[in-house]
Amino acid sequence: MAFKTVRNLIIAGGIAAASLTGIAIAAGGSGPADGYKMIHKHWHWSGVTGSYDVAAMQRGYNVYAQVCRSCHNLDHLAFRHLGDKGGPFYDEYYKNPNDNPLVKNIAAEYEVIDVNPEDGSEVSRPGIPADYFPPIYRNNAEAAYVNNGAVPPDLSVMVKARNNGADYMYNLLLAYSHPQPEGITLSTGQYYNPVMEGSKIAMPPQLQPQEGVFEYQSDTEGQNPPEATIEQMAADVTEFLAWSADPKLAVRKEAGLMSMVYLLILSVLLWLSYKRIWRRLKPSEG
Amino acid sequence: MAETGLIHHDDIVDDGKRDFIFLAAGAAGALGAASIVWPLLAQMGKAADTLALGSIDIDVGKIGEGEQLKVLWRGAPVFVRHRTAAEIAEAEDVNIDILPDPATDDSRLVPGPDGNLKPQYLVMVGVCTHFGCVPVGEAGDYDGWYCPCHGSHYDTSGRIRKGPAPRNLVVPPYAYTSDTVIKVG
């Protein structure tokens, strides 16, 4: 009967987990249009043990800084986050990311609006690790005015803000080349992209293999980077933004493993205790 | 309905044996409970954004002699006082053995870029060491600071002289980044 109990529990747990997961999947949105086939990449961080690839995140940051940054901010990211454990520029030697020289250098490349404490006027100063990525536009109205009426969204949680966000972002960046079917009329400032809801997007294609415009530098480990193809850049920026949306992934999975092992042991011990206590009711031992 | 064949709890003779399984289960449960308590308490600690906002720059050159600048640092006021020669003399001319919290005036200063102390600039956290009120400047029996909450008197070096406060006004960690600019924190 011991086996039966365990079997029943596994079945019950399985049904519960399966139906919840089923609901979660069923709630997912609609697929892309016009016969575009989504490329499902195997991401470094997927699975029970996966984690982000540091070199890919660093390259991804470069793509963000040199391409995406011209329109998109990272609202919820401070420069110091880049040097957090699990982040792209983490350095074991600088446990406090505010002291990390790479982070300091990156921060200093951005102009941050501050208040002059003497006369209260607005001044611009180089960023420090404690600053957040400064907004690109003063407000949504300006953002919309500059960008043909469409406000470029924040990217810091974008990978979480779409179903299968990593695949979505990767494919969105690559899908511009998909042939545009007949019958779709685009107004000025619109581009065809089958991955976008409604197939019309206000963002022009960004990643283009133009000679010399973009080349990967060696990463901080001194390793030679891969060639900056469109696919490579799309994958790398996705990796960086996936980290940005879920920076606690590594610590979460670590805690998960410990919790699961602990709960398994606890369950076994409690089950044995349960059996032992109920065994006292056996006639032979009464 | 006969009561045969089933044993009731009252009929069990408890041999008092607490065997290994119960101990192990209890220990595992206690371990789990203990490891849950830590995050529940630690969440109230300083968050990463709070920790990051550590330091400020202050231009002390703009403070006239006999004037005091009050700046907010880590949620509390920092006093930067440009002391007069009389105040410095008064601060140095004290027998430190009679002080409740003995400290020389020099020990409460920080060297400038040239390695020499700048006794005219006194930098302190403006929080009374008694119960945290902000003392009033140029007041009290020792011409320094006076805390109106419970009557603590500080001298021109910010040392406690009279009243309930146990310690001198705290000197925050700071350094001169140039001849006239200090970085607090």
Next chain:
Amino acid sequence: MSGHSTYEPKWAAARWMDQRLPIVRMGADFIMMPTPRNLNYWWTFGGILLLCLVIQIVTGVILGMHYVAHVDHAFDSVQRIRRDVPYGWLMQSTHAVGASMFFLAVYMHMFRGLYYGSYKAPREVLWIIGCLIYLVMMATAFLGYTLPWGQMSFWGATVITGFFGAVPVVGESLQQWLLGGYAVDNATLNRFYSLHYLLPFIIAALSGLHVWALHVTGSSNPIGVSNKVKTDTLPFHPYFTVKDMFAVAVFLMIFAFFLFYLPDALGHADNYIKADPLKTPPHIVPEWYFLPFYAILRAVPDKLAGILLMIGAIAVLFVLPWLDTSKVRSMRFRPIARWFFFIFVFFCFILGWCGAETPDDEAFLGLSFYRLSQISTLYYFAYFLVILPILGLIEDPKERPASITQSILDYGDKPEPEKVLAPAE
């Protein structure tokens, strides 16, 4: 509470206290409650639910220390909790996943009650308090979902408060009174936060009444035959405390799996977009635990009728003890009714599926989700209003054991613990 007090203070201090405030005696008698010895694992969800409530209150109070209830800061403060507050990511995920786990357990608990007839005399009040708890839980979950101030928060709040707008004559004024404005805005967010903080303590109070009522009537059991002889029961402690603890540990494994490996699987991606009053997301869907009711709401083309139907779907639970005419509690002895019950559970899942999909889409064989939800809604109400009342009068139940003891002696291998007790081994 059946039975006399068995508590005997061991120390002088305990005796002193017992003569002044017998709180220890009360607790001791509480956990020594005589409990039917044939309870199966379906009876462990009460303990699991208590844990769920504690987890939600503890993590909720903690999140309240860091959360900012203002339209300009709410979304950002949640991001800050997830990024910068020590263990904030753990607290926030536990609270969000915990809501789903709470409902998972409460649905198991309710289906248990429905199958084993736990709502029948003398446990009607126990059942009704349970229904009240469920109602307050739904309100709490809805209010809480508004707080992160994402797109689903905002539009969910807009749609649900829109229900009140359907009330004839005073609808619009009532809705705006609830919102504190013309639309969901800062005033709404603040009152929702306040009420979201309050309601869990009402749930806790109701749970106290629920357990009190339970201790008056005693637990029901899988064969539905009341306790008759002494050997029918065992003291709750240690026999059922240890069993409940084991079930809790297994439940926590499912909880931990979602918490650590699929923390967002049960939520919506759209809620990671800050609320925008100018733009509705293309698919507004409630959280999974509301989907069946959402499908019932959409099953009729009329606004007011849809809302009344949805309210009716919950209201019918309150009067269930008087709708089910059968004298037999457990479906184990009702050969026809149990099949209607299984079909009922099936349709609850179908309703959940319909709630997640677009009504006009095809489900299968040319049947739209709209029609499918109508069929399911029809069965849902028919089960309570037609099948149970009539079946109770015409069904011929199987022969029931004279007592729990008798059933264990006769069918020892049925529920789990009894096999151990079978005399021949």
